[in-house]
Amino acid sequence: MKEAAGPPTPEQIEDGRLLFAGECEFFFGSQKIDQLPPVGRPEVAFAGRSNVGKSSIINALTGRRALARASSEPGRTKQLNFFNLADRISLVDMPGYGFAKAAKSVKEDWQNMMFAYLRGRTTLARVILLLDARIEIKQSDRDVMDLLGRAAVVFQIVLTKCDQVRPTALKAKIAEVEAIALKQAAAYPRIVCTSSQTGEGIEDLRAEIARFADPVQTSGEGDVRP
Template sequence: MTDAPDPTVFTEEEIEAGRLLFAADCQFFFGSQTIDQLPPAERPEIAFAGRSNVGKSSLINALTGRNRLARASSEPGRTKQLNFFDLGERVTLVDMPGYGFAKAAKAVKEDWQNTMFAYLRGRTTLSRVLLLFDARIELKKSDRDVMDLLDRAAVLFQIVLTKCDSLKPGKLESKRREVAAEIGKHAAAYPHIVLTSSETGMGIDLLRAEIARLAEKPTQTVSLPGKPS
């Protein structure tokens, strides 16, 4: 009996598959401020979540190789809608509003949680939530609250540490261990943490490969005898 493949290890073919996926056209196609406005659920969805100013827009832009695909608001917490992007007609990337913004009223924060919970719990095509944490900042109560929310929604989530270039290797490993211990408490957490930097490109190829595993397979063109492919 052979051992099962390690899901944290990517082959050269998987890294290339991730590169090719994100080399495809990526277009914004829908913005939804309420749950009853969601687009049809047609293909696998990968949602990006995180505190305001965690670097979510920068990460999406780095993954897709486009500088202005996802735009960060100058005022934390200003973006209030779910933004949907079609990537190569194989997977949908969903940019979720940031949470944890200090200036927001309690009612606004509760509305965010209720709206996001309804999306997370009811979206049949949602394959995974990528939950972003800033590697330089300690985990906040709002981070733990969102992990609890994901547990309740029974949605698989994976931690992505951003801005990892700002830490020296020893401090970064200490941070990774700290977060790994935290996610060990959550039933819906995927155990593999991805370390990234939108500035240096650190971990971008691995995250692309991770998403490619969840995307629809590319359409194969079949050549008929006597017909050009």
């Protein structure tokens, strides 16, 4: 049985704040697995169904309004987008999955590319799997959890749009997701509830991500630089 992970400490919250106060810039986009940037900084990737609010969460985390752009057509973005955060960690925006209009071949291409990235990327520290708190868990969500398990990549489930769910319904959703996570060997046991509108859970998620960042570097004179 998995042990529950506790909430971040005040020190970890501060680490997350300092990390995300740094510069964050797009530096690479890859549509093919053989076009990935060279291995370097630790990476944390964001995965989720189309329209789950992935771009909004990334923008809320970084404090930018349009760092990650949402497509008006679900499933349109089909590349891995890499962002350099404070020269200490890379955030990876993965293409949305579960888009109904996509052809079967497109879905298979997505799965093959994602599995190759997940399985072969030695610097990938964690995947943040976003689920919409307002709707039921889809089969495509379960399929991605299985995919992550087969790739042996630890993932953490983060619920989005929690401000749009009544407290009793949200409590039931958390219990449902926790039960699913318990059955997934690769799932990190702690669920984070977020809202890009109210800021709920954002500092918590920053703290979780900061755990994987390279340490702050200091110069010989004792000056600290990110």
